[in-house]
Amino acid sequence: MNQRGTPLLTVRGMSRSFVGIRVLTEVDLDLAPGEVHAVVGENGAGKSTLMKVIAGVHQPDSGRLEIDGVPHRFPDPASARRAGIGIIHQELTLLPDRTVAENVFLGREPVGRGPRRLLVDRAAMVERTRALLAEVGAVSFDPGTLVRRLSVAQQQVVEIVKALAGDARILVMDEPTAPLAEHEVDLLYDLVRRLTARGIAILYISHRMREIFDLSDRVTVLKDGRVTGTLATRDTDRDELVRLMVGRELRDYHPPLAAPGDLGEVRLAVRGAGNDRLRDITVEVRAGEVVGVAGLQGSGRTSFARALFGADPLTTGEMWLDGRPVRPNSPRAAIRAGIALVTEDRKGQGLVLRQPVLDNALLVLRAAFAGRRRAEVEPVEVGELLTRLDVRAGASDREVRFLSGGNQQKVVLAKWLAARPRLLVLDEPTRGVDVGAKAAIHEFVRDLARQGLSVVMVSSELPELIGMSDRVLVFRDGTISGELPARPSEERIMRLSTGAEVAV
Template identity: 55%
Template sequence: MSALLAMRGIGKAFLGVPVLSAVDLTVNRGEVHALVGENGAGKSTLMKILAGVHTADAGTVELNTGELGSRIVSFTHPAAAQKAGVASVFQEFNLLPELTVAENVHLGHEPRRRGAIDRKAMNEAAAAALADLGVEDLAPTAKVGTLSVAHQQITEIAKALSQGADLICMDEPTAALADAEVALLYRLVARLRERGVAVLYVSHRLREIFDLCDRITILKDGRLVDSVATADITPDELVTRMVGRRIEAQFPPRLPGTETGEVRLRIDGGGNDYVDGIDLEVRAGEIVGLAGLQGSGRTEIAEAVFGITPFTRGTVAVDGRPVRISRPRKAIAAGIALVTEDRKAQGLALHQSVKANARMVLDANARVHSRQRLGRIEGLLASLDLVARGDDQEVQFLSGGNQQKVVVAKWLAAEPGVIVLDEPTRGIDVGAKHKLYSVIRSLAAEGLAVLLIASELIEVIGLADRIAVLHDGRIAGELPGGATEQEVMAYATGRRHDRPDPEGSEPE
């Protein structure tokens, strides 16, 4: 394979603080190349230099694309990068939701006939581009604003290819995708490789890196650690090089002195339009995992417990007292906290300070507000090892892991007895994940009842004392912590169940 991109000696500083120092990156034509590192390692800055969002302070970028051959480039605008054959698909898509798929794909270079846009030709060209990607269930005439995240991502990729992209940069492309949509992305990446298009792939999900990528470039603290063939490194070795230390045990053990106490959360026959017949107990000092495939009802249980979409059937008790949780304020008053799966949209006020976010729950709820609890916030943030310039720093400028620590702190300030964690490590790096695993263990050791939801089965298996597995809106079975992925998936897919089926046949 020939080199398509060669970035040499790239340096960048913001306000005098170095973010990248002498970084090299080479991507070959038709290669899927992973760019990995902890949050703050410099991955996003390097990608944005390549995309024309930032300009480098030092170093050179050499491209060998199209008919122009090899040349040194310096992009001052994303449009210049696109014209040179470099396209970027960021987590926030650059699409116009009120326009159709075809209109977005051909935006700025629409086919014309007699001076007017030829919509028939545009739709046909978009359909051909989608078919070339192996996508048959996306109509060129569909409004982008009505599409799933996966189909919006496909539209971005088709748009990039229509502009003649030789290199597509993907930033956390599966962060918001369901399992079936991740499989579709895998097929798309394979199709791009077959076409000779290079993919620069940024992800915290190690399985994707080893499934998809040919080579891996590792950054730490803005410097190049190594660039290796995927076949020449193991996941454990990769983690060690990313964080600069060996994580001896990915999941910390149950802390000494942790005791399982009385039932803090009890659901009997809980049901609504999304789940039914939910019987579940979580005790003090216990971590109970909810596992299941996308759409099985995991998040729906969390939202019902917290009063977002309340149970309309069954009963809920907290610390032995029946409660009717019809809205989140009642959940908070009952001592229930919810760390939502989307911290940016649902958990934080991004333009407000660390301090303002950390006291948000207390300020908004008179029943839990007190001077004593406000006084604990600084200590809570310190105990979570928050890395920030100060408590006046806007949370939008924190890493994903530190943003999540602020979310956890704002709930702990209210001194809940039950905490529900929905995808607590989504979008954060492996080092920050390990810290959050320790925090979760500490919460249980302090006597909280922890209900944990995670799409990555290894997290549920590694942390939970018990695992309730959901299938089709019901708890299909329960397993002890440390169960195998195969055992969990047998319940999650409906191949095994503890409940008798309607015919009265025996479980498998």
């Protein structure tokens, strides 16, 4: 299916597994010259893996890839680049202390003739960069500018020009608007249109509905690593796309939700709060309640967790805990006020990996509570906790880095529960945790809620959110875009996350 002659890129039956888990299954995709082809899907649908396979970062287990009808195999990213595939990553990869021109021609600098072969022809490099910049309509900066001085949007332009300088005919853009401010998005749109006018094909990965409908000619929807549809953008609408993205059975068992009588007084109240990543947050969480927080990456869901915990403090608005005003400006202040945060990055932020289980489990108590309170809890209760959580460590003085992900996460939980928090904030509590430990953690969290703990649980896994939450807050663009009652549909969550449905 191509409207403009031979497809530039064809992918057929592409599959790829990681450690036995199928991430891509029999994916078909084609890309015509001058086309913007959007790829959408929720977190973990396989978008990034597909992109990486096309770019030679990963190799497919099976399937074909053709450019202009000629089969290609990419053992590494460099060979994909030589074949004309350029990638614009989400994180920009330029050298900040080099000029624009030096970045554009990095590793393939033009050289002089004859004996001057050994020298970079700087004049040619600058001229060609200037020409490329003019071609894409970027006139706000000069080839000689240091990349450090450019805005993120301008750096993105440099990335694109860099790909063009390598004669890329296919550009893969991974959520290109994610790092951009609102007014910069229009510039990107402009640029994309100029590129397609030159016959360059763009594979545009995004889950923002507006961009897809503004820019793309066709959309391919991925769900759980399979293509659930490829549609002409003008013949579809947001509802249809969301339906194709979601609609999974709720397979996993989850503990029963809170009954109306289980909920206590309002424990956490936030009104009109914000900081440089969040705005206008108003939330109430009751004692005994588990409130889920949904949202795409960069929507502010993790910023919200960190703000409650004082790691990136709120700068505006008000916050109360059990009716008393608190606005923690450091983790320590939050901990002493009764707030705990299980971070999403367990190894980087949650554990001291080279210390034994007990030292990890006691860390919060030792650090934040001196004197009587500390003496009350240790050591019996911490040992009890570890036992109740069924942490399996082999030898008791084993360093936690040798534990499995599930056991590590239980140690993190024990560390926080030892401090007897009133509000437990969880960010991706079961990421990288095996199925058994996951069920155990869910059960344990619900059990704590039943005893009166308030829980705020951020998760990118919709089944977990739906199964565990008494209520779901959906974040988008740094604020709450909607609030859903217990057992919402994946569809509703995705609609609010992507902006397909606005506000409640």
